[in-house]
Amino acid sequence: MAQAAAIQSTDRFERKREAILDAATVLLNTRGVKGLTLGVAAAAVDLSTTSVTYYFKRKDDLAAACMMRGVAALMEIVQAALAEPTPERQLHTLLKLYLDRVRRSAVGEAPPLPSLSDLRALSMPQRGEVAGAYMKVFRKLRTMFEAPELSWLSRGRRTARTLLLFEQLFWAGAWLPKYDPEDYGRIRERMFDILSGGLAATDQAWRPLPIPTEKVAPKDRQAMSRETFLLAATRLINARGYRGASVDKISAELNVTKGSFYHHNDAKDDLVVACFDRTFEVMTRIQRLAMELAGDQWTRLSSAAAALAEFQLSDHGPLLRTSALAALPEPIRLEMVNHSDRVSDRFASMISDGIAEGSIRPVDPFIAAQMLNATLNAGAELGFWVPGVSSKAAPAVFARPLLMGVFAR
Numbered sequence: 293m294a295q296a297a298a299i300q301s302t303d304r305f306e307r308k309r310e311a312i313l314d315a316a317t318v319l320l321n322t323r324g325v326k327g328l329t330l331g332v333a334a335a336a337v338d339l340s341t342t343s344v345t346y347y348f349k350r351k352d353d354l355a356a357a358c359m360m361r362g363v364a365a366l367m368e369i370v371q372a373a374l375a376e377p378t379p380e381r382q383l384h385t386l387l388k389l390y391l392d393r394v395r396r397s398a399v400g401e402a403p404p405l406p407s408l409s410d411l412r413a414l415s416m417p418q419r420g421e422v423a424g425a426y427m428k429v430f431r432k433l434r435t436m437f438e439a440p441e442l443s444w445l446s447r448g449r450r451t452a453r454t455l456l457l458f459e460q461l462f463w464a465g466a467w468l469p470k471y472d473p474e475d476y477g478r479i480r481e482r483m484f485d486i487l488s489g490g491l492a493a494t495d496q497a498w499r500p501l502p503i504p505t506e507k508v509a510p511k512d513r514q515a516m517s518r519e520t521f522l523l524a525a526t527r528l529i530n531a532r533g534y535r536g537a538s539v540d541k542i543s544a545e546l547n548v549t550k551g552s553f554y555h556h557n558d559a560k561d562d563l564v565v566a567c568f569d570r571t572f573e574v575m576t577r578i579q580r581l582a583m584e585l586a587g588d589q590w591t592r593l594s595s596a597a598a599a600l601a602e603f604q605l606s607d608h609g610p611l612l613r614t615s616a617l618a619a620l621p622e623p624i625r626l627e628m629v630n631h632s633d634r635v636s637d638r639f640a641s642m643i644s645d646g647i648a649e650g651s652i653r654p655v656d657p658f659i660a661a662q663m664l665n666a667t668l669n670a671g672a673e674l675g676f677w678v679p680g681v682s683s684k685a686a687p688a689v690f691a692r693p694l695l696m697g698v699f700a701r
Contacts, residue, residue: 309347310403311337317358317406321465322622325355325413325533355410356418362406363425369393370433379439379699380488383457386433387480387487390461395473409462409615412533430454444701448678452689453698455677456667460487463666466614466629467659482656486663490697491643491652496590498692500598503581519570526567526612530672533615564616565624571611572631575600575668579638589646593639594695598687600668605683610672636661667694 315336319328330351334344348354373386396402411422436457437450445453460483471479492498524545532541542563582596604610614632617625640661646652667690674681674690681689693700 305347308337308339312339312344312347312354313358313361314403316354317362317404320355320358320410321404321407324410325352326410328355330354352415352418356414356422358406359408359411359414359422360425361403362408363422363429365393365405367425367429367432370429374432374435379436379442382436383487383698384480384484386436386457386461387484391464391468391476391480394465394468395476398468398473405465407462407465409613409617410533412531412615430458433457442699448681449689449693451677452674452681453693455670455673456690456693456698457487459666459670460663463614463662463669467662479659482659483663486655486660487694487698489653489655490700491593491646491655491660491695492590493646493651493653496651498594498688498696499591500595500687501585501587501591503578503585503595503599522563522567522570523608525563526570526610529564529567529616530610530613561620561624564612564620565628567612568616568628568631572635574603574611575635576638578603579635579642583642588649588651589642590651593642593646593652594691596639596642597664597668597691597695601671601674601686601691602683604668604671605675605681605686609683611669613672614669632665636665639664664694667691 312333316328316333319332319336328351330344330348331341333354334341344354348357369386369389372389373382376382376385393402393405397404408422408426411419411426414422434450434454437445437453442450464483468476468479525542528542528545578599579596582592582599585592585595600611617628620628636658638661640657643652643655643657643660647654647657671686671690674686678689
């Protein structure tokens with residue numbers, strides 16, 4: 293009897309713990325680590341805050357547990373995909389299993405997958421624990437590019453393509469809600485087609501035209517001063533997350549006082565919005581410069597992608613990672629997402645025109661544009677994942693694989 297009671301008690305504990313994690317994951321995905329509190333998580337499952345602390349002592353313990361559960365699910369998907377015999381089959385199965393998992397979450401058949409974009413907002417040692425688990429998944433998926441037929445790829449290029457694949461999975465969460473879950477199978481096939489076949493028509497080559505970054509940088513002194521401020525803030529937020537990039541650290545980075553910070557921005561949220569505005573302004577400017585180039589739409593699209601990939605690692609870069617969105621209040625976050633969508637829609641128009649003229653393969657323009665946007669956004673982290681890569685090499689290392697196909701030489 294005692295043993296049966298103990299088993300029942302353990303089952304109740306695990307069920308309640310899973311319920312807390314389910315509710316906390318939803319909060320984490322919509323509010324980020326900053327907005328996830330034990331009290332809010334407790335209210336979501338009709339418990340007191342004290343009751344939740346029985347399972348998770350601190351907020352970061354809860355956030356880390358949500359992420360660790362998601363990383364474990366991701367590892368299962370990656371391991372199952374790699375059981376396939378060829379890289380192409382592995383990629384197809386990866387997309388199939390991941391999108392099916394997202395579909396089951398959308399219809400209430402499985403817990404939601406947590407966003408890992410706010411990982412840097414965790415404190416140590418929780419951040420190290422989650423990062424270590426994710427690195428194991430990353431290295432596992434990278435073996436997809438170690439097949440004999442891909443032996444020509446360097447280690448750095450394998451790493452870059454693995455980063456590209458993960459970014460497509462994570463970014464999909466931002467645009468998949470535009471579709472019904474029943475359509476995810478069709479979307480999977482279109483994503484696979486783009487990743488495996490690229491966007492270039494058969495007779496096109498990778499020869500982007502240069503778009504000098506100096507044409508994008510501000511010219512007058514006042515604008516240059518603000519640009520310097522926003523660039524320092526962007527680098528800190530990308531590296532340390534919203535919570536880690538404090539006003540003190542941003543001020544220290546620029547050797548200015550807090551008063552100078554508040555002269556530029558009323559609050560920290562305003563600073564993040566200003567960094568996003570700078571990001572979208574740069575992307576839009578490069579898109580418009582590309583659209584003025586001579587040649588076909590493939591030349592213009594590949595030139596824009598190459599310029600943005602180079603910009604990310606230049607002295608003027610990087611651009612703000614979308615992971616910072618999680619820290620913003622919902623109304624502001626939705627406004628920034630809409631702004632990002634306008635950038636993607638402009639890429640979609642370029643792709644549509646290229647399909648019409650024959651310089652770009654027939655692909656889904658909306659999905660292709662979102663995937664391109666995801667790649668270029670992730671370019672901000674290329675230097676971390678591939679140490680020593682230069683800004684001049686970034687287009688070939690990171691933008692080219694999406695536009696020409698991730699298995700293309």
